[in-house]
Amino acid sequence: MRENRGMAKQRTPVLKVSKLSKSYGPNPIVTDFSLEVWPGDAVALTGRNGAGKSTILRCLVGADKADSGTIEICGTAMRESNPQVRRDLATVIDDLDFFPDLSVVEHLDLLARAHGLPDAEEAVDEVLHEVQLVPQSGQLPGTLSSGQRRRLALATAFVRPRKLLILDEPEQRLDVEGVEWLAQRLKAEREAGLAIIMASHEPRLVDVVSTRTIRVGA
Amino acid sequence: MSKKTRRRTGQVGGAAPSPATTEPSPPVQTGPAPEPEPVVLTRLLTEVEPVPVSETVLRGMMRDWRRGRATRHLWDMIQDGYVVLLASVMIGAMLVSVVIRAQGAVSGCDTSGCISARTLLPWAALCGVLALTLMVARIFGPVVASAAEGFWLMEAPIKRARILWGRLVAVILGAAVVAAAFGGLVAALTGSTWAGVVNWAVAAGLGAAGLLAVAAAEQTRDRTWVVRTVQWLVGIVGLAALLVVIATAAAWIEPLSWLAATENRLNLIVAVVGAVLLVGAGILALNRLDEIRRARLVSGGSLVAGMQGAMYAMDMSLMRDILVERDAISRGHVRPTKGHGTGLTALVWRDAQRLVRFPKQMILLVLSVIVPYAVSALGLGVLSPVVSGLVLLTALVPMLGMLRVLSRTGGLARSFPFTTSQIRTAAMTVPAIATLVWIAAVAPAFIGLGAGGAHLTVVDAAIHAAITGLAGLLGAVRWVTAKPPDYNKPMMQTGFGAMPPGMMGNLIKGIDIVAVVTLPILFNWSYWISVVIAGIAFFILRGSMNTDDMRAAQEEQQRQLEANKAAAGGKKKIPPPAR
Numbered sequence: 001m002r003e004n005r006g007m008a009k010q011r012t013p014v015l016k017v018s019k020l021s022k023s024y025g026p027n028p029i030v031t032d033f034s035l036e037v038w039p040g041d042a043v044a045l046t047g048r049n050g051a052g053k054s055t056i057l058r059c060l061v062g063a064d065k066a067d068s069g070t071i072e073i074c075g076t077a078m079r080e081s082n083p084q085v086r087r088d089l090a091t092v093i094d095d096l097d098f099f100p101d102l103s104v105v106e107h108l109d110l111l112a113r114a115h116g117l118p119d120a121e122e123a124v125d126e127v128l129h130e131v132q133l134v135p136q137s138g139q140l141p142g143t144l145s146s147g148q149r150r151r152l153a154l155a156t157a158f159v160r161p162r163k164l165l166i167l168d169e170p171e172q173r174l175d176v177e178g179v180e181w182l183a184q185r186l187k188a189e190r191e192a193g194l195a196i197i198m199a200s201h202e203p204r205l206v207d208v209v210s211t212r213t214i215r216v217g218a
Numbered sequence: 219m220s221k222k223t224r225r226r227t228g229q230v231g232g233a234a235p236s237p238a239t240t241e242p243s244p245p246v247q248t249g250p251a252p253e254p255e256p257v258v259l260t261r262l263l264t265e266v267e268p269v270p271v272s273e274t275v276l277r278g279m280m281r282d283w284r285r286g287r288a289t290r291h292l293w294d295m296i297q298d299g300y301v302v303l304l305a306s307v308m309i310g311a312m313l314v315s316v317v318i319r320a321q322g323a324v325s326g327c328d329t330s331g332c333i334s335a336r337t338l339l340p341w342a343a344l345c346g347v348l349a350l351t352l353m354v355a356r357i358f359g360p361v362v363a364s365a366a367e368g369f370w371l372m373e374a375p376i377k378r379a380r381i382l383w384g385r386l387v388a389v390i391l392g393a394a395v396v397a398a399a400f401g402g403l404v405a406a407l408t409g410s411t412w413a414g415v416v417n418w419a420v421a422a423g424l425g426a427a428g429l430l431a432v433a434a435a436e437q438t439r440d441r442t443w444v445v446r447t448v449q450w451l452v453g454i455v456g457l458a459a460l461l462v463v464i465a466t467a468a469a470w471i472e473p474l475s476w477l478a479a480t481e482n483r484l485n486l487i488v489a490v491v492g493a494v495l496l497v498g499a500g501i502l503a504l505n506r507l508d509e510i511r512r513a514r515l516v517s518g519g520s521l522v523a524g525m526q527g528a529m530y531a532m533d534m535s536l537m538r539d540i541l542v543e544r545d546a547i548s549r550g551h552v553r554p555t556k557g558h559g560t561g562l563t564a565l566v567w568r569d570a571q572r573l574v575r576f577p578k579q580m581i582l583l584v585l586s587v588i589v590p591y592a593v594s595a596l597g598l599g600v601l602s603p604v605v606s607g608l609v610l611l612t613a614l615v616p617m618l619g620m621l622r623v624l625s626r627t628g629g630l631a632r633s634f635p636f637t638t639s640q641i642r643t644a645a646m647t648v649p650a651i652a653t654l655v656w657i658a659a660v661a662p663a664f665i666g667l668g669a670g671g672a673h674l675t676v677v678d679a680a681i682h683a684a685i686t687g688l689a690g691l692l693g694a695v696r697w698v699t700a701k702p703p704d705y706n707k708p709m710m711q712t713g714f715g716a717m718p719p720g721m722m723g724n725l726i727k728g729i730d731i732v733a734v735v736t737l738p739i740l741f742n743w744s745y746w747i748s749v750v751i752a753g754i755a756f757f758i759l760r761g762s763m764n765t766d767d768m769r770a771a772q773e774e775q776q777r778q779l780e781a782n783k784a785a786a787g788g789k790k791k792i793p794p795p796a797r
Binding site: 061062063080081082083084086087089090091093095096097098099100101102103105106109110111113114115116117120121137138139140141142143156160 | 542543545546547549550551552553554555556557558559560561562564565568572575576619620623626627628629630632633634635636637638640
């Protein structure tokens, strides 16, 4: 019985989207979008500007409400305020805010501790080195450049436990080396069994990371 | 080379490439790369002798563009909003009538408390308005230029002073008028004679104008420490005046009779000093206006623009966010501190560390302790819960910075593995502890000071203080967590044009909670009514009864159910959620 339950758990996709539709006023943006993402999958959403990539991602993370359709994260119906969903899902979309009076390293430390990481300080140091924000560790977010803010946003997703990573154009404002680092990092995450879904306009990132590419609005 | 450049260099025509050459060329090059065509300039702007520019004409052009392109003029606004205008005139007339009556009634009072208040409260108000003038001047400039002016005008070879002097004079005049009105009003309400009211108004007006001129002169030197120091000194004098009023009314000290005797001479001195500063610092500032850095001018202008945007939306929280962000940017760097605990404890601990790092967030709370004592000393103890609750609301808002950030956008809250109510409770913990300390500090004031006013038993005073503290805390939580007006919803037609629903309600957010929690005390009803109202408000504000979440959960369940039915062969249509 216990074995069966374990098998059922394994057969649950990390993300299951069924017939998701969303429109703004009379304009349908997404119609009957369905998707299943399994551990180790990396799905890239591509397409022209305004095709609906960001809208899909915003619905998936609960920032926007879909008009119809269902979303499940690790078998749990998607509700943005559900702590289990918040625990499983790490996101980097355009609505990430920062505390104006906490420094870079304190943001990461707070997140790591809130997620109950036993070795929070080590985890923070590692991520800080990786995103190359060590010199800026004491800076307040308002003084960071746009590229450094993007690195901090990515760091907030990497410093905490997660099962699904949702990224909206993560390459934005990163320099060439930054995009290459991100591609390798996401590839490693995917190979370690993490599920990833991202929207991107960067062919190199899509090539290296994704196992599946969906062209939205084609 | 662009077509325009080619036309200028005479290459249009014979030398133009044929259509065939616009096709993509083969990648293989058969010889050395061709030399780039030399650029021939027909106009070398470095050799042009500039014609003198008239700054007056430039200013006139700017005014003309702005006025000429406005779609609504002041008269249109007045015509559209005549109902509001009439209401304002009526309310203004009522207020003037109230002030005249209050002046008449209070001027007859000759107890030591009244005399002390009449002598010292105008001083406290004067110092308050002067400190406020300096603070606003320091934050904004006081001389500002918009981003467009900064880019297009301030970099041009013109005398900036000729563009900027007008706005410096306007700012000084505006500050003088507002300060005079406030100074005179406080003097009238405390029962000064009409001659005294005029004296106080002149002292406040000239004092504010003089200090603003000093701030402008300091802006030309790109430093703020002088203004900051004077601001603190003036503020401390005002606070001292308020404390003496309380101490006299409570009969802790003897009335300062010498001050009453020299009052007219003292406010005359303030007026004269203000006038001297206005002339001296004003001339200095006007002579040095050219020296203000462009970045400094534009920075103030951007802040004004941001504040205007927030003001149009009547979103006071957004205005505060802009100021907080600016303050953080000016600080730039902090010494990182180590966090403690895991889970929600980490959040609470970090909030406490945040307050220790920026202790000025607690200054208002410390100062607000005086208010219940002052209100009681003035014999207005009945109003103390409402007045003190509103002041506490204002004082607690800076301490609720963490809650504000976690509730203004969903992104950060989504990163934490907690429910909304858990996050809000954690972010309210430190301010709640501070409120408890505040309650303990102000409870004696509710017993009653001096001979006049209501006197309560110790238990009743403690309950009054606790309910006041609760009202202030909940009001502050409502203030920082209230949603801004939703521009996606259908607009409402008003006398001032279309407005999103909830826009006017934004003005009273927080105040409404303080009012409903403290009014039962004011009407002498049972304390339990206030406690129950506060309990319900807490339950809603901490997000335990988030209607949006509940509706979303219900819709999600409904959709799941319908989807299961449809999968099992049913034909029922899945309804979209109500928006």
